[in-house]
Every structure is written in structure tokens, then in C-alpha cells.
Amino acid sequence: MKRVVSVSLGSARRDHRVQVELLGEPFEIARRGTDGDFDRAVGLLKELDGKVDAIGLGGIDVFLFVRQKRFAIQDGLRLMESVKITPVVDGSGLKNTLEREVVRILARETNLIKKGTKVLMVSSVDRFGMAEALSELGCDVTFGDLIFTAGIPYPIKTVEELEEIANKILPEIAKMPFHMIYPTGKKQESQDEAKVQKFAGYYQDAEVIAGDFHLIRRFMPSGLKGQTILTNTTTPDDIGFLKEKGAGTLVTTTPEYEGRSFGTNVMEAALVAVLGKPWAEVTPEDYLDLLERLNFRPRVLNL
């Protein structure tokens, strides 16, 4: 049996372990949170190195892709570099392929996303593939990176402006301590009430709210009117939370195993283990081919 473990900076309360079969091969997939404790994450990564088939890094990005440019988050790199033997991934490779595909599938096969649909992406530099796909489809997208990361109430409305701003700020933001720009550990279990109130209008105005689930959750107001949530890494508790807030549909980009949709880092780690070749040699075509063979489909859940 192949073993894949996701080591996350997120809360240990979300830990989970499942056994699945991928292309006829049994896999044990586990997620282990470290409650935002960076040193604990490094320790766990070192402990697992060489003992499992692939490792995913969760609760943190290592690489952000903005078109052809790649920005490396320094804290993420430090985690990645603590693993010497086992292939380790952060999910960015899969996001860039799978999430583009998910948008196309939803446009083709559902009425959830179409030209003119008002979409709020709470953050998009970590999901540039999804951002581009939504934009190419003609959706009316609000890129909320400045709003929800920096508290600046400035909706970015085009991929071009997103790219311009990202090129200005990402080289430096990538050097900042990760907890300053993203909720880690216990912060993932609470909401930022001041910003929930201040920025509620962006959620209310959207038909689709897309992006990282921890960010979506942290700033989500009550009284939604049946909006669609496009994300992943949701648990049964999260589904209850979304229902309570008034969301109408949940679409997860990664498959559901035992009520959980795992993060892209976990799924990318599993795919790398299936492929059995070094991560650096894996191409987007490898992922696309494998996704098709595995018949990965977005999960659409009416809430």
C-alpha cells in the first residue's frame, strides 16, 4: 500500500485518514495538522521523510504562479527543503491544471458558471489557473486579494491588473512571515468579525464565491442568498457552516473521501505517487492525463 501524508500548518482538529484505491492500487491518505507551529511541522516532515511515498504541504503555499512567473514563499520553501528523500508538493501544480478544468466542466455541464456570472475570488494569486479560466469564460470576476489579505477595499477587476499588482508586491510579500498574510493554526477556526462586517457586501453581491476555503470561511457573513461556493478542503462541519450562512451549493474541485474533500496538496502528492517520477519532471499533461484516467470530477452538493 502506498502512503501519502499531508503535513499542514492548519489546525489538528481537521486531521483525517482514509484508504482509497487509485488505478487499482491501494492508498492510505492522511492529513496531519500542526496548529500553526512551524517547528512542529518541520519536525514531522523530517520524521516522515523517506518513510512515505509522497508528502503534501498544507496550510501554506510554496509556489504562486502568475502566468509564466513563479514566486516562492520563503516560509513554504523552508518547509519543503526540510524534506530530502520523499517527493514533496504544495498543490500548486495541480491547482494550475485541475482548477482550470473544473471551471470548464462547470460551464459546460451546469448552469452554475456562465458568461456574466458575478464571481468573488477571495484570493486569486494562489489559484491563477482558476482566475484565468473564469475570466476567459467572461465571468464578472472580483479578485479580492487586496481586500482580504491586506484589508484594502479595492476590488481588482481584470486579470491584467491582478498580474500588474502581483508583480509589484509578491516578490516582497513572499518574504514575509506566512502567518501575517494567511490564517494559520487556531485562526482557521475563527472569523475576523471586523472584516466580516466591513466586506460583507462583496460576498452578498456575488453569485459564486471561489478560492481558498479558510479565507472564504474567515470573512463569510451571514444571510447569503444561495450563493455557490467553489473551493476544496471542506469537512462535514464546514458544510454545516456554509448551510448556516445561507450558501446554496458547494462545489469542491477535489474528490470526496469519507465526507472530506482533501486539499490539492494531498491530491497532487497522491498523483505524484501514482506517476512514480520525480516531481520536477511531472508536466501539466501528466496531471491532465491522470485526472482523466481517474475520472476526477468536481463534486456538486446542494446545501
Next chain:
Amino acid sequence: MATHEEITESLMVFTENYNKNERLKIMNKDWNRIVVVQATDVESLHTLTLLDGVVSLKEGKSNDPDLTVISDSETLADIFYGDITPTEPYNNGSLRIIGSEDDIIRLDFISLMIWGE
């Protein structure tokens, strides 16, 4: 070591560049803040006031700042002239900012919007 006059000059350049940037003014319309800039190795205090998206500068300290930016004179002048970004001195401890984490992040974003690549 930079002089008080050099720090003043760098802050004037920063203020001018900020106020020329219409997009930044729109972004910060909701963010009225008083920022004190204090050097540790020379007598030098300045106050930047953000009001309705516009920044103004005066010499001397303000009594009730939202943010206080503290560093040696050379680092302050380098940051406000745009020769270096605040990230590295902040991370290595040579630049201290007293204020809420949200305000610190926002100030960092503003400086990157002015001087970023």
C-alpha cells in the same frame, strides 16, 4: 548615518510619490491613520497623516499615533527613498513597527505599491 534633513527629504519623496498615485488614493480612502517615523540614532521625528486617501507630512511627533515606525536613520532614509523595501529590515529586526498587525500589513502593501517592481 543619515541626517534629519535627509530623512525629511526621503519622506517628502515618499509623500509626493504616494499623492501622485491616484489608485493608491482610492485604495486608502477608508484608512485615516497617523504614522510617526522615529530614528534611533539621530534626533529625528516626523508625522505622516493619511486622511481621505491623501498623505501629508510634518516634522515632529504626534501624540496619538496609530503606527510608529522606528529604525536607524540610514534604514529609514533608504526605505522612504525606495532604495530598499521594508520587508528585510522588518524581518531582521532592524525596523520595528508598533501598531496593529492589520495596519502593519497595509503599510507594507502601500510601500510596495509605490516602489515595487
